[in-house]
Amino acid sequence: xxxxxxxxxxxxxxxxxxxxxxxxxxxxxxxxxxxxxxxxxxxxxxxxxxxxxxxxxxxxxxxxxxxxxxxxxxxxxxxxxxxxxxxxxxxxxxxxxxxxxxxxxxxxxxxxxxxxxxxxxxxxxxxxxxxxxxxxxxxxxxxxxxxxxxxxxx
Amino acid sequence: xxxxxxxxxxxxxxxxxxxxxxxxxxxxxxxxxxxxxxxxxxxxxxxxxxxxxxxxxxxxxxxxxxxxxxxxxxxxxxxxxxxxxxxxxxxxxxxxxxxxxxxxxxxxxxxxxxxxxxxxxxxxxxxxxxxxxxxxxxxxx
Numbered sequence: 001x002x003x004x005x006x007x008x009x010x011x012x013x014x015x016x017x018x019x020x021x022x023x024x025x026x027x028x029x030x031x032x033x034x035x036x037x038x039x040x041x042x043x044x045x046x047x048x049x050x051x052x053x054x055x056x057x058x059x060x061x062x063x064x065x066x067x068x069x070x071x072x073x074x075x076x077x078x079x080x081x082x083x084x085x086x087x088x089x090x091x092x093x094x095x096x097x098x099x100x101x102x103x104x105x106x107x108x109x110x111x112x113x114x115x116x117x118x119x120x121x122x123x124x125x126x127x128x129x130x131x132x133x134x135x136x137x138x139x140x141x142x143x144x145x146x147x148x149x150x151x152x153x154x
Numbered sequence: 155x156x157x158x159x160x161x162x163x164x165x166x167x168x169x170x171x172x173x174x175x176x177x178x179x180x181x182x183x184x185x186x187x188x189x190x191x192x193x194x195x196x197x198x199x200x201x202x203x204x205x206x207x208x209x210x211x212x213x214x215x216x217x218x219x220x221x222x223x224x225x226x227x228x229x230x231x232x233x234x235x236x237x238x239x240x241x242x243x244x245x246x247x248x249x250x251x252x253x254x255x256x257x258x259x260x261x262x263x264x265x266x267x268x269x270x271x272x273x274x275x276x277x278x279x280x281x282x283x284x285x286x287x288x289x290x291x292x293x294x295x
Contacts, residue, residue, distance in 0.1 A: 008208065014185060054171040054261055058178060093281025096241075098241040103191060124245050131250035
């Protein structure tokens, strides 16, 4: 219960950050990606600020044995740069460039009740399920006790 | 540069950083939205609770923001439904294949100095820049 409340509060803060910085608006994101047009530097400022604060917080977290409300810190463990990382990032980047929405802002924009946002989120969820099914077929984890917790990157 | 405000960008970014740091310090989890949602959609996921709670906070944020003078701007979406559906499928499948998105790789991954996440971020940004260059300046959409 405490973990759920803490997660809710973090989701809320994260959403307020996206909202205040303007990053829920696809036009702002596409403006950043449009380096050959009228470039909008907003996303670079958002990311620099987020990196500074989360970097400080993470360096503090690495010096603690465990988190406050759970048994262990689930740091991602992978360090290799493999084909799925490269191919997946290309596919994601193409979709991001087409619409201007990545997963966080897409979910937050559900609050706008826009049918087009619901369509995007439904397609995004379907893409994730298709990946899970495909991954299940290729490595057979569905027969070995369900999905693996790590080594997600994020 | 229409509508560029460095201060709201820095303050909003700081809130994202605080949220990511707090999620790790409190629950030991990485604040990667594609991983959080993807984990919800996995069959037999044992830990949907905290994931749904995080997503709930994210979706409710505009209501709280609205009370403090930051209402959610109506998102400007493509007119063409085929682009919306294709974009959603690519973002969903691609982020899961890559193991993260803008938050998991772009913020949390780079913040913990992961070369894997740094590579992912450079690649998805370059891919998106190329797509926007084509749609806006070659096709002239």
